[in-house]
Amino acid sequence: MDVVRRMRPALGTFVEAGASASAGLPALDTAFASLALAQERWSFQDPGSELSRINGSDGGWVPVHGDTVRLLRLARGLMLASGGYFDFTVGGAQVRRGSLPDHGGLPALERGTAHDVELRAGAVRLQRPVRLVLDGIAKGFAVDLACRAMRRAGAASGWINAGGDIRVFGDIELPLALRGEDGGIRPHGVLRNAAFASSQVAAMRDDSFPADIIGPAGLAPQPGVWSVLARSAWRADALTKVAAIAPGETRGPLLARLGGQLA
């Protein structure tokens, strides 16, 4: 099949978009436009993002885009279903440790619970002053939305690879190669009508840099490269974090229950 592909900087990484040639460049342009919107809405670093407006709110309802409500609903559901192995309420702790910027606002709790986030159509309310951080899920979700945008623009098949968060749809098989901890590259099979995400957890001995542990109390991510297959990219993205934190014996069954598979 003839395909058209482009790579541009987006979401703080290089993003490759590809589609059947018949859909052409306009389909890819809609994908990149969709990714730019995701960046504007869900970046923790950007003080003007919807996420920062939520984090800076004083307990009232914050009007947001419908996709933001959808993303937060997915995040909340996965946090509950994973028993906190996926946690999007740890922004307060990360700000305190200096791994995320402080945009001011009410003094934040180190972390919260899924119930701190109240949702209704077009609006979000924080029950307690938590700082939400969507790093573990928003990039995947943005990839899903970009694929949807390409479909709507007439692409029968295509893919997005946003620096390792990948989704393929339609009649395309995408060969994957993965870089291991040693920097070496090895083939990693073929992806078809599915999503794939990888996270590397690097262990390091260092006194000067704060730990950035995002697991439930007492559980730290385990060093290694964690790759997960799922139907959608948001799920694959988020489940790499679950895979890294879940204890060995429970990892496989937990991922299967949550809709993913270790790759």
Add this chain to the structure above:
Amino acid sequence: MSAHRWNAFFLPVAVLAGPTAYATDYLTVAQAQEQLFPGAQFGEQTLKFSSDQRDRIKAAAGVRQRNEEMKVWRAEKNGKLQGWLMVDEVIGKHEFITYATAIGADGKVLGIEIMSYRETHGGQVREQAWRKQFVGKTVSDPFKLDQDIQNISGATLSCRNVMDGVKRLLVVQQMFLKA
């Protein structure tokens, strides 16, 4: 063991996809021209920088202008200046990237396209300067890679290099390419 603590960070993992997994050419110069300035006519020129000029570029952009020459295409439509197309290269941690930047007549970035992306692993590292920069550092060095934590806007190293490169191209345009 010493009193060091073990810290853990999520880092992005490069996953290469596509029929040509280790090197992909997206656009030729002609294709980049047509995409970024559709229907324009192009005049090629080569900028030559003295060492003093390269110092000034570095002072203004914060990053070094490594090459002494740069090829630039001036885009015109019906005799009216549309802007400039500049082709530049950067080296990431694992990749060698050629990219095109379109700058409008008003000095604003119109678009950035990666023209070619090559994995540098496996003896393909062409740039000794890059090697030097990373000598003695490993994947577990936090101070280089802490900002590589996978998140929605913390840029990965090589992507930051491209954004720095674009900043430098804007400085070059300001200094040397006037409407």
